Amino acid sequence: MKGIIIYKGKYGATLQYADWLADALALPVFPAGDERPSAFALADYVIMGSSVYIGKLQLREWMLNNQALLLDKRLFFFLVSGTPLNEQARLEQFIGKNVPLLIRQRCSFYFLPGRLVFKKLSWTDRLLLRMGAWLGKKKGEAIVITDYDEVKAEHLQSLINAVRSECGIPVRTGDKDLLKQSAK
Numbered sequence: 001m002k003g004i005i006i007y008k009g010k011y012g013a014t015l016q017y018a019d020w021l022a023d024a025l026a027l028p029v030f031p032a033g034d035e036r037p038s039a040f041a042l043a044d045y046v047i048m049g050s051s052v053y054i055g056k057l058q059l060r061e062w063m064l065n066n067q068a069l070l071l072d073k074r075l076f077f078f079l080v081s082g083t084p085l086n087e088q089a090r091l092e093q094f095i096g097k098n099v100p101l102l103i104r105q106r107c108s109f110y111f112l113p114g115r116l117v118f119k120k121l122s123w124t125d126r127l128l129l130r131m132g133a134w135l136g137k138k139k140g141e142a143i144v145i146t147d148y149d150e151v152k153a154e155h156l157q158s159l160i161n162a163v164r165s166e167c168g169i170p171v172r173t174g175d176k177d178l179l180k181q182s183a184k
Contacts, residue, residue: 005048051114053125056097079112
């Protein structure tokens with residue numbers, strides 16, 4: 001089976017995960033909208049990756065525009081978010097609000113922790129994050145506005161295992177150490 005990785009992020013965490021996946025699975029990786037039609041047409045499966053900003057997936061518009069092309073593919077989706085992984089209900093709301101039903105029904109989802117470097121955010125994103133933290137505090141929610149970096153290659157292992165298992169991709173010599181090398 002042949003595959004392709006399509007991603008859309010904003011500050012680099014989603015790209016980092018997409019690159020690690022591309023290395024681990026020997027797949028081409030493209031920013032959403034830059035994918036080669038021939039590579040997409042030949043793909044039996046698609047791994048999609050998106051960051052989440054203020055509850056919205058960066059890849060949402062691309063999915064809506066390409067929904068018909070995705071319906072005959074095996075689909076995997078990784079979401080990169082600052083929302084803690086133990087807040088499963090909140091993470092699943094991102095899927096329900098952003099992923100079209102027909103895609104949602106055919107897709108396996110994987111939640112990955114992200115990164116925040118406050119000084120690298122745009123002025124607008126800094127303002128929105130501060131406002132969100134202030135509003136969240138009134139509701140009893142904690143929204144982190146301090147720097148963190150939880151982007152690590154090992155978070156991809158369950159996704160890589162699922163793709164290999166479901167798509168019949170054998171482990172190549174040296175693959176077991178690829179994620180450890182990528183993490184360094």
